[in-house]
Amino acid sequence: MPVTLSDVANRAKVSPATVSRVLNGNYPVAAATRERVLRAVDELDYVLNGPASALAAATSDLVGILVNDIADPFFGIMASAAQSEMGGGEAAGPGRAGGEKLAVVCNTGGSPTRELTYLTLLQRQRAAAVLLTGDAVEDPAHSAAVAAKLARLAEAGTRVVLCGRPPLAAHPDAVVAALPFDNRGGARALTEHLLELGHRRIGHVAGPAERTTTRHRLEGLRAALAAAGAGDDRTHRRLTVHGPYDRRSGYDGARELLRRDPELTAIVAANDTVALGVCAALREAGLRVPEDVSVAGFDDLPFSADAVPALTTVRLPLHEAGARAGRLALGTEEPPAGRVAAVSARLVVRASTGAPPAR
Amino acid sequence: MPVTLSDVANRAKVSPATVSRVLNGNYPVAAATRERVLRAVDELDYVLNGPASALAAATSDLVGILVNDIADPFFGIMASAAQSEMGGGEAAGPGRAGGEKLAVVCNTGGSPTRELTYLTLLQRQRAAAVLLTGDAVEDPAHSAAVAAKLARLAEAGTRVVLCGRPPLAAHPDAVVAALPFDNRGGARALTEHLLELGHRRIGHVAGPAERTTTRHRLEGLRAALAAAGAGDDRTHRRLTVHGPYDRRSGYDGARELLRRDPELTAIVAANDTVALGVCAALREAGLRVPEDVSVAGFDDLPFSADAVPALTTVRLPLHEAGARAGRLALGTEEPPAGRVAAVSARLVVRASTGAPPAR
DNA sequence: AGCGCCGTAGAAAGCGCTTTCTGCCGACGC
DNA sequence: GCGTCGGCAGAAAGCGCTTTCTACGGCGCT
Numbered sequence: 115m116p117v118t119l120s121d122v123a124n125r126a127k128v129s130p131a132t133v134s135r136v137l138n139g140n141y142p143v144a145a146a147t148r149e150r151v152l153r154a155v156d157e158l159d160y161v162l163n164g165p166a167s168a169l170a171a172a173t174s175d176l177v178g179i180l181v182n183d184i185a186d187p188f189f190g191i192m193a194s195a196a197q198s199e200m201g202g203g204e205a206a207g208p209g210r211a212g213g214e215k216l217a218v219v220c221n222t223g224g225s226p227t228r229e230l231t232y233l234t235l236l237q238r239q240r241a242a243a244v245l246l247t248g249d250a251v252e253d254p255a256h257s258a259a260v261a262a263k264l265a266r267l268a269e270a271g272t273r274v275v276l277c278g279r280p281p282l283a284a285h286p287d288a289v290v291a292a293l294p295f296d297n298r299g300g301a302r303a304l305t306e307h308l309l310e311l312g313h314r315r316i317g318h319v320a321g322p323a324e325r326t327t328t329r330h331r332l333e334g335l336r337a338a339l340a341a342a343g344a345g346d347d348r349t350h351r352r353l354t355v356h357g358p359y360d361r362r363s364g365y366d367g368a369r370e371l372l373r374r375d376p377e378l379t380a381i382v383a384a385n386d387t388v389a390l391g392v393c394a395a396l397r398e399a400g401l402r403v404p405e406d407v408s409v410a411g412f413d414d415l416p417f418s419a420d421a422v423p424a425l426t427t428v429r430l431p432l433h434e435a436g437a438r439a440g441r442l443a444l445g446t447e448e449p450p451a452g453r454v455a456a457v458s459a460r461l462v463v464r465a466s467t468g469a470p471p472a473r
Numbered sequence: 474m475p476v477t478l479s480d481v482a483n484r485a486k487v488s489p490a491t492v493s494r495v496l497n498g499n500y501p502v503a504a505a506t507r508e509r510v511l512r513a514v515d516e517l518d519y520v521l522n523g524p525a526s527a528l529a530a531a532t533s534d535l536v537g538i539l540v541n542d543i544a545d546p547f548f549g550i551m552a553s554a555a556q557s558e559m560g561g562g563e564a565a566g567p568g569r570a571g572g573e574k575l576a577v578v579c580n581t582g583g584s585p586t587r588e589l590t591y592l593t594l595l596q597r598q599r600a601a602a603v604l605l606t607g608d609a610v611e612d613p614a615h616s617a618a619v620a621a622k623l624a625r626l627a628e629a630g631t632r633v634v635l636c637g638r639p640p641l642a643a644h645p646d647a648v649v650a651a652l653p654f655d656n657r658g659g660a661r662a663l664t665e666h667l668l669e670l671g672h673r674r675i676g677h678v679a680g681p682a683e684r685t686t687t688r689h690r691l692e693g694l695r696a697a698l699a700a701a702g703a704g705d706d707r708t709h710r711r712l713t714v715h716g717p718y719d720r721r722s723g724y725d726g727a728r729e730l731l732r733r734d735p736e737l738t739a740i741v742a743a744n745d746t747v748a749l750g751v752c753a754a755l756r757e758a759g760l761r762v763p764e765d766v767s768v769a770g771f772d773d774l775p776f777s778a779d780a781v782p783a784l785t786t787v788r789l790p791l792h793e794a795g796a797r798a799g800r801l802a803l804g805t806e807e808p809p810a811g812r813v814a815a816v817s818a819r820l821v822v823r824a825s826t827g828a829p830p831a832r
Numbered sequence: 833a834g835c836g837c838c839g840t841a842g843a844a845a846g847c848g849c850t851t852t853c854t855g856c857c858g859a860c861g862c
Numbered sequence: 863g864c865g866t867c868g869g870c871a872g873a874a875a876g877c878g879c880t881t882t883c884t885a886c887g888g889c890g891c892t
Contacts (some may be wrong), residue, residue: 116629118878129842134880141881144840159625164597165527166878169847174524176598184553184578190544197543197580216594218577219543221556235575238523239535266518270475361779387776394779417746420720420753422781477848488872493850500851503870525848528877835891842885847878854873861866 117160126154137162168240173271177215177243177443178236180229184221186359187415188385188432192247192277193219195436200444215242215444224249224322224358226256233263236272243273243443247436249325250279257283264288277439278430280326281454291442291449293435293457297327300428300459301334304382304410307426307461309342312470313380313408316344318354319367319392321384328356328384331412335382359384364391372399379407379470386411386418389425393466404468414462423465430459476519485513496521527599532630536574536602536802537595539588543580545718546774547744547791551606551636552578554795559803574601574803583608583681583717585615592622595631602632602802606795608684609638616642623647636798637789639685640813650801650808652794652816656686659787659818660693663741663769666785666820668701671829672739672767675703677713678726678751680743687715687743690771694741718743723750731758738766738829745770745777748784752825763827773821782824789818 123130128147135141136151143151154160168174179196181189197217220232229246236244244267250257261284264274268288276282276292308316318335321328336350345353355370357363364383368391371378381396383389389411393403401407403423411418414429435457441447482489487506494500495510502510513519527533538555540548556576579591588605595603603626609616620643623633627647635641635651667675677694680687695709704712714729716722723742727750730737740755742748748770752762760766762782770777773788794816800806 120878130879131843131881132841135841138880142840147841161593161596163528163599163878164594165524165533165599166847167880168524169522169528169849170878170880172847172880175594178577183549184543184556185546185549187544187546187549190542190546190549194543194580194582198582214590214594216577216579216591216598218537218575218579220575220577221553223553223557231573232575234520235523235534235573237520239575240522240524361775390776390779397781416720417749417776420749422756479848489849490851490873491871494871497850501870506871522848525877526850528879529848529850531850531877833892836889837891838887838889840886843883845880845882847880850875850877852873852875854871856871857869859866859868862864 116163117158118163119160122151122154122158122160125158126151172240174240174242175215176236176239176241177217177245178232178241179217179219179245180222180232180247181219182222182224182248183359184219186387188359188413189247191415191432192436192439195433196245196277196440196443199437199440199446217440224251226251226253226260230256230259230263233260233267237263237267237270240270241267241272243275245275245277245439245443246279247277247439248279249321249327252324252326252329261285261288273443273445275439275443277435278327278457286453289453291439292454293439293442294454295327295430295435295457296459297330298334298337300412300430300461301331301382302338303459303461304412304426304428305335305338306342307463308380308382308408308410308467309338309344311408311467314344314470315375315378315380316353317368317371317375317378317381318350319364319371319381319383319388320354320356321388322358323356331384353378357384357388359387361387361391361394364388364393365395366391368392368395369399380409380467381407382410383412385413386415386425386427389418389427389466390421393421404466406471408467408470410467419464421466426464426467427462428459429462431457475522476517477522478519481510481513481517481519484517485510531599532601533599534574535595535598535600536576536604537591537600538576538578538604539581539591539606540578541581541583541607542718543578545746547718547772548606550774550791551795551798554792555604555636555799555802558796558799558805576799583610585610585612585619589615589618589622592619592626596622596626596629599629600626600631602634604634604636604798604802605638606636606798607638608680608686611683611685611688620644620647632802632804634798634801636794637686637791637816645812648812650798651813652798652801653813654686654789654794654816655818656689657693657696659771659789659820660690660741661697662818662820663771663785663787664694664697665701666822667739667741667767667769667826668697668703670767670826673703673829674734674737674739675712676727676730676734676737676740677709678723678730678740678742678747679713679715680747681717682715690743712737716743716747718746720746720750720753723747723752724754725750727751727754728758739769739826740766741769742771744772745774745784745786748777748786748825749780752780763825765830767826767829769826778823780825785823785826786821787818788821790816
C-alpha cells in the first residue's frame with residue numbers, strides 16, 4: 115500500500131539503485147535522470163522509509179537530547195539551541211540529503227533509571243548522536259552504568275556530547291566533547307560579591323544532594339567563604355538546605371533557614387526559580403529584599419531580569435552552550451583540544467542584593 | 474561487530490525466531506527456553522536493532538510530540554505529562570515488551586515549515602503516534618498541508634492526537650482525538666471578571682496574529698465586552714496589540730497601549746509570561762498594579778502564583794490535558810465520542826486585578 | 833582503428849528482524 | 863494401542879533500502 119522506492123523507480127523508468135542515489139546525493143547521477151526521479155518522487159508523494167534505510171545503511175538520522183526536566187527553561191533553552199543547529203529548519207526533502215537530523219528531546223525527570231532507559235532506546239534506534247545535558251547523579255554505580263552505556267554507543271558510532279555536565283570518569287573517550295559549566299567559579303564570584311557587600315551570615319538553598327552541579331556550586335561558595343575567613347564548616351552546613359530546582363524548594367528552604375538563623379542577611383539559591391521561592395517566603399515573613407535580606411539566584415533565566423526585585427544571579431550562556439553542543443554532536447564543529455571546554459559563568463548584579471542592614 | 478539476534482540464538486541454542494518471540498512476548502515460549510534466552514541476552518548485553526525490527530514489523534515505537542517552543546513551560550508541562558504516560562518509566566528491557574515508547578519532543582518554533590518538516594521526519598520513521606500541541610497557524614494553505622500530511626500518517630497507521638489545538642477542518646478523521654482548550658470561554662470569564670470590577674477601558678496585548686488561540690481568546694474577550702455593551706469594535710481594535718508569547722511583547726505592548734490610551738484601567742495579556750512584561754512596563758511608568766491598572770494573564774503557569782502581585786489568570790489544566798493526550802496517543806484510553814473533548818478553562822482570581830481607581 | 837577510461841546505470845546481495853507456515857513430539861482419547 | 867491434537871520450536875521468506883560490483887557506451891588517446 116505505501117509507496118516504495120521501487121514504485122518510484124518504475125515510474126521514473128530507472129532502477130531502485132538510481133533512485134536511492136538521487137535521494138542520498140552521494141553518487142553521480144546525470145542531471146536529466148535526477149530530474150526525472152525527483153519528479154516521480156513528487157508525483158507519488160514518496161517518503162523514504164526511515165527504518166529500512168537505517169537498517170541498510172547502519173546509521174539513522176535520529177539525535178537524542180536528554181534533559182532532566184523539559185518544563186524547566188534551563189533545559190528548554192539548551193535543547194532548543196541544540197535542536198536549531200540540526201536542520202529541520204528548511205523543508206525536508208524526500209530523502210536524507212542535507213544531513214537533516216531528527217533531533218528529539220527525552221525527558222528523564224532527573225531519574226537515573228529513566229536516563230538509562232532512554233539511552234537504551236536511543237541505542238536501539240542506532241541514534242546518530244546523543245546529547246546529555248545538565249546534572250549528573252553522583253552515584254558511583256549509576257555513573258558507571260551510564261559511562262558503560264555511552265561507551266557502547268560510541269562503539270556503535272553514536273557521537274556522544276555532554277553539555278553542562280562533567281566529563282566521564284570511566285570512559286572519557288566515549289565522548290566527543292564535554293562542555294561542563296563553571297559552577298564553582300560562578301558560585302565563588304557570587305559569594306565574593308556578597309562578602310564585599312558586607313554579608314557574613316549567608317544561607318544557602320542548594321539543589322538536590324548527590325548531584326555534581328549542587329556539589330560544585332557549594333564548593334565554590336565555601337571556597338569563597340573560607341578565603342574570606344567567614345564561618346567554619348559546621349556553620350556552613352547548618353546554613354545549607356537541599357531541595358529540588360523548584361519554587362517550592364526555595365520557599366520552604368528560606369523558611370527553614372530563617373528558623374535556623376533569624377539573623378541571616380543573605381540567601382544564595384540553587385537557581386533563579388528557587389530564588390523566586392526564597393523571595394516569596396521572605397516577603398511573607400515581612401522581610402524586604404534586598405534591604406533586610408539579599409537574595410541571589412543562578413543561571414540567569416530570562417525571567418530573572420523581570421522579577422521584583424530583579425535578581426542578582428550568575429549568567430550561564432545556555433543558548434551558546436546548547437548550540438555548540440549541537441554542532442559538536444553533528445560533527446559540524448571541531449571538538450576542543452582534550453575534548454573538554456569549560457563554559458564560563460559570569461556574575462550579573464541586579465537589584466536583589468545590597469548591603470546588609472546596619473545593625 | 475554488534476551483537477545480533479542470531480548471536481543470541483546461537484548462544485541460547487535456539488533459533489532466531491524463538492529469541493524474537495521471547496523478546497516480543499506475543500507467542501507461547503516454554504518457560505525454560507525463555508529463561509535460557511533471557512540469560513543469553515543478558516550475557517551478550519544484547520540490544521534489539523530498532524530499525525530492523527521496525528522494518529520487519531512495519532511499525533516503530535517512536536512517538537513524536539510537536540511543540541511550538543520547548544523553552545516555554547506551557548509546552549513543557551504538556552509534553553512532560555504526555556511523555557510520562559509512555560513508559561520509559563521502568564527499566565527498558567532488551568526487547569520491546571511492555572509497549573514502552575520512545576516519546577520525543579520536536580520543537581517547531583512556531584514555524585509552519587518546521588512543523589511540516591518534523592511531520593515528514595516522523596512519517597519517515599513510521600512513528601507509532603504523533604501528538605500536536607498548541608497553536609495552529611491560520612493559513613489555509615498551511616492548514617491544508619498539515620491536514621493532508623496527518624491524513625497520510627493516519628493512513629500508515631500512526632495515531633494522531635491534537636492537544637490544545639482545534640480539530641482539523643480538512644480530514645477530521647485522520648485524528649484519533651482532539652482536545653481543544655476552551656480559550657473563548659476562559660477569555661470571556663476573565664473579561665467578565667474585569668467588567669464586574671468596574672473596568673471599561675481594557676487593553677489587550679494579544680498573542681501572534683493569525684493563530685487560532687489568539688483569535689479565540691480575542692473572540693471571548695469581545696463577546697464579553699459586547700454583552701456588557703462596553704465599547705465598540707473600533708475601540709477594541711485600537712486597544713489591541715499583537716506580539717509573540719514572551720515577556721518583551723508584554724513590555725512593549727503595554728507601553729504602546731498606554732500611549733494609545735493613558736486612561737486604561739486594565740490590561741489582559743496573551744499569557745502569563747506576557748503579563749509579567751506588562752507589569753514591568755507599568756511599574757516603570759510609575760503605575761501600581763492593581764491600584765492603578767489591573768493586569769490579567771492566561772494559562773496559570775506555576776510562576777504566576779508567585780509573581781508580585783500574584784497574577785489573576787485563567788487556569789488551563791495543562792498537565793491533565795497532556796497526560797490524557799498521551800494516553801490517547803498510546804491507545805490506552807478510549808477516544809471521546811465524536812473524537813473531540815474540549816478542555817475547560819477556569820478563572821483564577823488573585824492579586825493583580827482590583828477595582829479601577831476612583832476618578 | 834583500437835584500446836582504455838570515465839561517467840553513469842543496473843543487478844543483486846545483504847542489513848537484522850518478524851512472522852507465517854511447517855513440523856516435531858508428547859499427551860490424551862477412544 | 864494407535865490416531866489426533868495441542869503446545870512449542872525451526873525454516874525461510876520477506877520488510878524496503880544501500881551499496882558493492884559489474885556492465886555499457888562513448889570519448890580521447892596513441
